[in-house]
Amino acid sequence: SAVISQKPSRDICQRGTSLTIQCQVDSQVTMMFWYRQQPGQSLTLIATANQGSEATYESGFVIDKFPISRPNLTFSTLTVSNMSPEDSSIYLCSGIADNSYEQYFGPGTRLTVT
C-alpha cells in the first residue's frame, strides 16, 4: 500500500486568490489523480497528473483554473486559481501502483473560499 500526505489540511481563502495543494506519496506510484468532493456529492475526478508532462483534465475542468504539476513519481501539486466560493470543497489526491486497481487517497484538503 501507499501512504499519501497532503498539505495544507485546510485553508480559508479570499475570493480571487490562488491556493496550491501539495501531495506526497511514500512510494512510487504509476498514476496520480486529483479529485474534488463537494458537500453531499461524490468524488469527482479533476485530472490525472502525468509525470513530466501536462495533466489530463476531465470534462468541465481546465488547466487555467486547476494547473497541476508532477515533477516526479512521488509528488504532485494542484493549484486552485482565481478562487470563488463555488470552489469551496475537499480536494483529494490519490495514487495507483502499476497494474493495480487499488487507489490510495490522501487525507484531503478542505478549502473554504469567502
Place this chain on the structure above:
Amino acid sequence: DQQVKQNSPSLSVQEGRISILNCDYTNSMFDYFLWYKKYPAEGPTFLISISSIKDKNEDGRFTVFLNKSAKHLSLHIVPSQPGDSAVYFCAASANTGNQFYFGTGTSLTVIP
C-alpha cells in the same frame, strides 16, 4: 450523469447485526468494483474489491456481492461494530489505472 449510484444516503444498524450497503451502476463496461470507507477528516481507505468475473468476494467480516445482470453490487458487514461507523463509497472502473467513478456515499451508523 451519475454512472455509479448509492441511493441510500444513510443507514443505521444495531451492533452485531448485518449492515447491507447497496450500489447501482449504469455502464456495462465497468469490470472492477471497489468499496472505500471514509472517516471524517480522513481520505477514503480501500476496503474490498471485486472483479466482474466473480460474483462474490469475502474478506473477514466484509463481503461484496456483484450482480452483473442487474448492474448492482452490495457490501455486507457481519457482524457490524461501532467502529464501522463511517461513510462508504462504491467505485467502478473500466480498465486498470483508468478513471474511477464514485457513488455519493452511504453514511453508516452502528449503534452500540
